[in-house]
Each structure stands twice: as C-alpha cells, then as structure tokens.
Amino acid sequence: MGNEMFFGEERNYRALYGKLFAALLNKFGADYISEIEDAIHNSLLKSLKIRSQDTILNNMENWLFIVARNDLLNQIKKDKEKNSFSAQHMEGSAAESCQTDLRLQTVLFISAVENISSQAKILFALKDIFGLSISEISGCTLMGKEAVYKSIARTKKNIRSQFKGKTVELDSIAAVREEIAMAEEIFYAVFNIGYDCFDEKAQGVFNEDLCLDAMALTKLLYGRYKYGSTGSLLALFCFHAARSAARVVNGRLISFFSQDREKWNTELIALGFHYLKKPKTLNRFYLEAVIISRYMSIAELTQNDWLDIVKLHEIMQQVCLSPVARLNYCFCLAKIGKTQQALQILSQIEKELPAEHIYFSLVKAKILKETRPEESDDLFTSVLSKMNQKIRKEYLLENESVGL
Numbered sequence: 001m002g003n004e005m006f007f008g009e010e011r012n013y014r015a016l017y018g019k020l021f022a023a024l025l026n027k028f029g030a031d032y033i034s035e036i037e038d039a040i041h042n043s044l045l046k047s048l049k050i051r052s053q054d055t056i057l058n059n060m061e062n063w064l065f066i067v068a069r070n071d072l073l074n075q076i077k078k079d080k081e082k083n084s085f086s087a088q089h090m091e092g093s094a095a096e097s098c099q100t101d102l103r104l105q106t107v108l109f110i111s112a113v114e115n116i117s118s119q120a121k122i123l124f125a126l127k128d129i130f131g132l133s134i135s136e137i138s139g140c141t142l143m144g145k146e147a148v149y150k151s152i153a154r155t156k157k158n159i160r161s162q163f164k165g166k167t168v169e170l171d172s173i174a175a176v177r178e179e180i181a182m183a184e185e186i187f188y189a190v191f192n193i194g195y196d197c198f199d200e201k202a203q204g205v206f207n208e209d210l211c212l213d214a215m216a217l218t219k220l221l222y223g224r225y226k227y228g229s230t231g232s233l234l235a236l237f238c239f240h241a242a243r244s245a246a247r248v249v250n251g252r253l254i255s256f257f258s259q260d261r262e263k264w265n266t267e268l269i270a271l272g273f274h275y276l277k278k279p280k281t282l283n284r285f286y287l288e289a290v291i292i293s294r295y296m297s298i299a300e301l302t303q304n305d306w307l308d309i310v311k312l313h314e315i316m317q318q319v320c321l322s323p324v325a326r327l328n329y330c331f332c333l334a335k336i337g338k339t340q341q342a343l344q345i346l347s348q349i350e351k352e353l354p355a356e357h358i359y360f361s362l363v364k365a366k367i368l369k370e371t372r373p374e375e376s377d378d379l380f381t382s383v384l385s386k387m388n389q390k391i392r393k394e395y396l397l398e399n400e401s402v403g404l
Contacts, residue, residue, distance in 0.1 A: 013044070014209055016061060017131030020068055022102035025109075026170040028072060030163035033156045035075045036068075037128065043068035103129055103213075104183075104220050105170035111182035112175065116158055118185060123148055124155040125186045126193070130213060180225055184233050184285070187221070190214040191237055195244075198389055204248045205391060211241060228279035232286035238272030239292045241265070253395040261299065269296065284320040287312060306335045323349050327363045334367040342367055358383055365400070 017040060024036045043064045106129055110121050123141070126132045134152075138145040175183070194210025215237045222230040246263035247254055254260075276289050291312050298305055313329040326349050330342040346364055353360050365379035380400050387393050 014131035018103045018129040021128045022106040029168045030159045039068040039072040042071045102170050104217050107183045108173050108175045111179040120151050120155045122189050123151050187214045187218045229283045231275045235272045235275035236289040238268045242268035287316045
C-alpha cells in the first residue's frame with residue numbers, strides 16, 4: 001500500500017486500524033487489548049511525523065505493523081510481571097508482516113465472546129475493527145461519549161478476563177449460526193453509520209469507506225457460510241449503495257423521491273436482486289431489502305403501492321420490533337391516511353427513545369405537516385437547533401418550509 005493511498009484517504013486509516021488490530025490480537029492475544037490500541041495509535045503518530053518530513057516508504061501497511069508490533073513489545077517488556085511472555089513472542093518476529101486481513105475473523109471472535117451484550121460487541125467492533133473514534137460512535141448511536149467509553153472499557157476487561165493466558169487463533173475460528181447473526185448485526189450497523197453520516201465536518205452524508213468495508217466483509221461472510229440472511233443483507237446494501245450518487249448533487253442533499261433515477265447504479269441494483277432470495281424463515285434484512293426494492297422499482301407510488309408497502313411493514317413488525325422499523329411503519333401508515341393510528345404508535349415509541357430523538361422528530365413532523373402544520377414547524381425548528389451538519393440543515397430549510 002503506497003503512501004499516497006494512506007495519506008490521501010480516511011478509508012485507509014480506518015481499514016488499516018482494523019487490520020493492525022486484528023493482526024496484533026492474533027499474534028499477542030486478548031491479554032493486551034489496551035496495549036495493542038496504544039501501539040497502533042503510536043505507530044500512526046509516527047507515520048504522521050514521517051509524512052511531515054516527506055519520507056517515502058514503499059509499504060506503509062507493513063511499516064505500521066512493524067512499528068506497532070515493536071511498540072507493543074516494548075510495552076510488554078516494561079511490564080515486569082508479564083515479561084515471561086515476551087521471549088516466546090519476540091522470537092522470530094522480525095520478519096513478520098501484516099499481509100492478511102483478519103478483520104472478518106476478529107468480528108467472529110468478538111461475536112462469540114460470552115457475557116457481553118450485542119450492543120457492547122457492536123460498540124467495541126466500531127472502535128477497534130472499523131477505527132471510529134468515541135465521538136463518532138457517540139454521534140451515530142445517540143449514546144453519550146461517557147457511556148460509549150465505559151461500554152468499550154468493560155468489553156475489553158471482559159475479553160481479557162475470559163481469554164487471560166490463552167492464545168487467540170483467529171485463523172482457526174469456525175463460526176456457528178449465532179455468531180454469524182451477530183457479525184451480520186455489526187456489519188449492518190457499520191453500513192448504516194456510513195450511509196447516513198452525521199459528521200458535522202463532512203461535506204456529504206455518505207461515508208463510502210465504511211459502507212465499502214461493511215459490504216466487503218459481508219460478502220466474505222456470505223462466501224464462507226452461505227446463510228440466506230447474509231445474502232439478504234448484501235442485497236440490502238446493494239440497493240442502498242446504488243443510490244449513493246443521486247443523494248447529493250452540487251452539494252445539496254436530495255430526498256429519495258426527488259432523486260434522478262438515471263444516476264442510480266444499475267449494476268448494483270441487479271446485484272441486489274441477485275442476492276435477494278426468499279428465505280425459509282423471514283428475517284429483517286430480507287424484508288428491508290424487499291421494501292426498498294419496491295420503492296426503487298416504481299417511479300410514482302400509487303395508493304395501492306403504499307398499501308402493499310404497509311403490509312410488508314406489518315410483517316416486519318412480527319420479525320423486528322426496533323423503534324426505527326416502527327417509525328418507518330408510522331410514516332407509511334400516514335401515507336394511506338391512517339394518521340391517527342400512526343400518532344398512537346408514535347406516542348408509544350417516544351417512550352423508548354432518548355428525549356428529542358432526531359429521526360423520531362423528523363418522522364413526526366412529516367406526519368403532522370398537513371394536519372397540524374404549526375406543531376410540525378416547531379418540531380422541524382427544534383431539530384434544526386440541534387443539528388450541526390450544514391448539508392442537512394440546508395435541506396430542511398429548503399424542503400420543509402421551516403420558519404425561523
């Protein structure tokens with residue numbers, strides 16, 4: 001990997017962070033998770049110093065691996081209580097390189113760790129495998145920074161406790177169904193974070209790097225285990241990714257129904273249908289993929305189309321009770337005139353979400369727009385006051401007639 005690729009694109013930083021973490025975890029084991037994080041940070045800082053000196057390295061990835069590995073070894077040597085470890089692992093390590101992407105295996109390893117909640121596993125994976133900062137994770141999960149930090153710290157402590165003194169052999173992991181399902185949830189979370197980026201510094205709303213990583217690792221997972229739910233997840237990713245070029249035009253966010261369909265990627269749409277196969281047991285990813293494919297297949301949705309989509313959402317309610325899935329159901333209910341039913345469900349959902357949840361406020365404001373415009377306007381204005389991302393603020397001001 002050349003310097004230009006590494007220094008020029010954030011994607012390489014995130015991908016390299018995960019690859020380095022996986023390689024060092026595989027080499028040194030779970031006893032040293034915190035030290036591995038420190039070593040990777042130190043190696044990245046050293047690379048920035050080299051950059052400032054215009055030094056050219058032929059293989060930045062291997063250079064980072066060696067620097068991080070040596071940093072980690074130095075940390076271990078300084079720990080007198082653990083110095084018996086070093087001789088075993090230092091021997092013969094000079095010629096090592098970071099040539100293998102072990103991130104999928106690391107995700108499966110994390111998925112299999114016992115006594116850790118699904119949410120905690122996702123948070124840990126977001127930081128140590130996909131390289132997101134605590135602030136970024138907080139922003140996309142709507143959890144406070146302190147809560148995110150504590151959750152990740154507890155997960156590290158739990159992993160160290162369970163694997164203390166044991167070798168972590170990532171290469172030999174053969175996942176079972178439950179672990180594959182957990183890996184799917186992690187990739188789903190990563191893709192969604194990338195697809196709806198709320199980073200106030202970002203010019204767009206699409207973090208292509210995160211989405212590509214999620215898609216690539218999901219494809220590897222599907223190729224290895226062939227589960228229908230993984231294929232459905234790939235189909236869902238393809239349908240969403242196909243619209244990425246049409247979402248932002250000339251620096252302006254374009255709503256789904258206003259997008260130029262000529263800009264949609266037909267190859268990705270075809271690939272989505274290729275992976276979209278009805279499973280024996282319905283799952284959330286399959287239903288989401290079917291719903292979005294219906295939206296994308298019909299240019300002008302009629303009342304009958306909305307009725308069909310509502311039915312799909314009602315089936316979804318039997319499979320997945322997530323607040324976001326129910327919010328999407330409410331939006332569709334309002335489209336077929338069942339606004340009161342939608343508002344009743346919204347009042348229940350509101351109790352399950354953090355106060356002034358942005359997506360909740362936007363959906364409610366949209367539903368109220370025709371019947372209670374003043375309340376709708378107040379909600380949009382409230383969202384605007386809390387939203388820092390320029391492109392989204394401009395979208396609301398231009399498309400929702402918000403009065404300030």
